[in-house]
Amino acid sequence: MSQDLSIRLFGKAFKTPIMVASGTFGGIYDKVVDLNQLGAVVLKSVTVNPRKGNPPPRIVETASGTINSIGLENPGIESFLSDEIHRYLAFDTFIIISIAGKSPEEFAFLAKKIQDSDIDKSKIAAIELNLSCPNVAGGLDFSTKSDLAFSTTKSVKEVTKIPVISKLSPNVTDIVVLAKACVDAGADAISLINTVKAMAVDWKTGKSLIGSQVGGLSGPAIKPIALRFVYEVRQALPAVPIIGIGGIMNAHDVLEFFSVGANAVQIGTANFVEADITVRITDDLRRLWRR
Amino acid sequence: MTIHNLPTQLVSRIKTREGFIITLKIDKKIDFFPGQFLHLRIDSQRYDPLLRRPFSIWNYSHKNSSTYIDVLFKVVGRGTDILAKEDNLKPFVMIPLGNKFNILNDRSNYIMVAGGAGIVPFYLLGRELVKMHKGKVTLIFGARNSSQLYGLEQLSSLGLDMHICTDDGSEGKKGLVTEILDELLGKQKTDSIQAFSCGPMVMLKRVSEVCNKWNVGCQLSLETHMGCALGACRACIVKVKNKDDWKYSRVCCEGPNYNSSELIWE
Structure with a gap:
């Protein structure tokens, strides 16, 4: 018997609670994965202007994890809306657009561009605010300072009717303060966690193995950290939809996130390990999930 | 072109100098072009090592409905170390990936320049070029020392015009591949030549400079x-x-x- 995996989030019906995380999907993945089977595709963060990104090496493997520092390489919002997004609009799955700005005003500018564009809004499930990219100067401030997280979320909510997800960083002392600030500002959901700030070095050269010196750790190594954060936010905020992210490799991991209070999950690094991992996890979840 | 992600069986492992050639069996008939690569999950039973590793395809053959892929590598880190030592691995392979070499059909001379493990894409390319038989196919293959002349025995049967060198003179000529390249290009009509190269970045840079000097087009295979x-x-x-x-x-x-x-x- 095939278990129904559909869920409702901010008034929309998602086929499954499985989404792919920003920055880990795109390229020619649609040649390997049936996107129609996913709950949503979160696209790579888009910025106001095109960005070339950080110098290589941009990725290095560590124990059960990877550290990356891509630096938000993207074509900029104009090209994104006129070109890139159309590749995904063709599929029968929700799209979540991730945006990254240098100020609350830039976030609002990006959200308004999306709101005012002629793309089919019924396919856009949400805008995810990348408040927490560790690989861009100033990028972490939004998710470490609750007043900035508040004003950013609020300024976006004021210019768009599309639901807004605030994506939080684990690189903070108290996640609950940040989550509350976003919810108070009107966030429709919280997603967490982004990568954990980290470093890998080669002692023989004394140099970092990442071009921009430090990067963000992801993969199975961070799952316990992510579970703790989801748990804490759920304890403090019983009602807000939470999308859990961090080291999910299989359906058991998904159910662990559900156990601590997540309503849906995003899968990131695992896409690099098995390109069609989301589809496999979805199949397993149909057998394992007792709703 | 369809990209497959398939389980494989590690059927053999041989040493070639200080490197290894493993053979992976896939229960599907798949063809490759010279210059393409595969992305290997070394063992699908564990998350450490986590990421896949890209490898050039050294050689492949079909038997019945299966494909046998040979991967030549040297040990550079944990992934390749496991691949060199352990049995009972359950590798997964994503294939074929990347663009093929763009062979210019109007040339009569092809020169491949390889440094160390940069030799890997040139077994298939050499075989293909000899098969096309448009003229002379030259391989300039260099390494630090003879233990890093991976796959040299296998290459000898392809019918290439081979030029071997090592930094320390332990095998072949003592010197650099770029010195041999410069000498060879200086001796012939260069508008009939196409060059290919793979190896360390410093070597590729120098190969480009030499090719530029003689106005020879060169394709570089990067890692x-x-x-x-x-x-x-x-x-x-x-x-x-x-x-x-x-x-x-x-x-x-x-x-x-x-x-x-x-x-x-x-």
Whole structure:
């Protein structure tokens, strides 16, 4: 018997609670994965202007994890809306657009561009605010300072009717303060966690193995950290939809996130390990999930 | 072209100098072009090591409905160390990936320049070029010492015009591949030549300079740290010219083979 995996989030019906995380999907993945089977595709963060990104090496493997520092390489919002997004609009799955700005005003500018564009809004499930990219100067401030997280979320909510997800960083002392600030500002959901700030070095050269010196750790190594954060936010905020992210490799991991209070999950690094991992996890979840 | 992600069986492992050639069996008939690569999950039973590793395809053959893929590698880290030592692995392979070498059919002389493990794409390319038989196919193969002349015995049967050198003179001529290349290009009509090269970046840079000097087009096969191999993560980038500016190009999708004139050297 095939278990129904559909869920409702901010008034929309998602086929499954499985989404792919920003920055880990795109390229020619649609040649390997049936996107129609996913709950949503979160696209790579888009910025106001095109960005070339950080110098290589941009990725290095560590124990059960990877550290990356891509630096938000993207074509900029104009090209994104006129070109890139159309590749995904063709599929029968929700799209979540991730945006990254240098100020609350830039976030609002990006959200308004999306709101005012002629793309089919019924396919856009949400805008995810990348408040927490560790690989861009100033990028972490939004998710470490609750007043900035508040004003950013609020300024976006004021210019768009599309639901807004605030994506939080684990690189903070108290996640609950940040989550509350976003919810108070009107966030429709919280997603967490982004990568954990980290470093890998080669002692023989004394140099970092990442071009921009430090990067963000992801993969199975961070799952316990992510579970703790989801748990804490759920304890403090019983009602807000939470999308859990961090080291999910299989359906058991998904159910662990559900156990601590997540309503849906995003899968990131695992896409690099098995390109069609989301589809496999979805199949397993149909057998394992007792709703 | 369809990209497959398939379980494989590790059927054999032999040493070649200080490197290894493993044979992976796949229960499907798949063809490759010279210059393409595969992305190998070394063992699907564990999360450490986690990421896949990209490998050039050394050789392949079909038997019944199966494909046997030979992968030549040297041990550089934990992934290749496991691949060199352990049995009972359950590897998964994503194939075929990347663009093939762009062979110019109007040439009569082809020269391949390899440094160390950079030899790997040239077994298939050499075989293909000899099969096309348009003229002379030359291989200039160099390494630090004879223990790094991986696959030399296997290459000897292809019918290539071989020039071997080592930094320390332990096998072949003592010297650099670029010195031999310069000498060879100086002796012939260069408008009939196409060059290919793979190896360390410093060597590739010098190969480009020599080819440039003699006005010979050269394709370079690059290796970078790779994440997804499907163009999403943007980890495996290299700097290329972009009109008056530059941009990062993804080695997995736009490469791994580039004309030397496209690249920006630092």
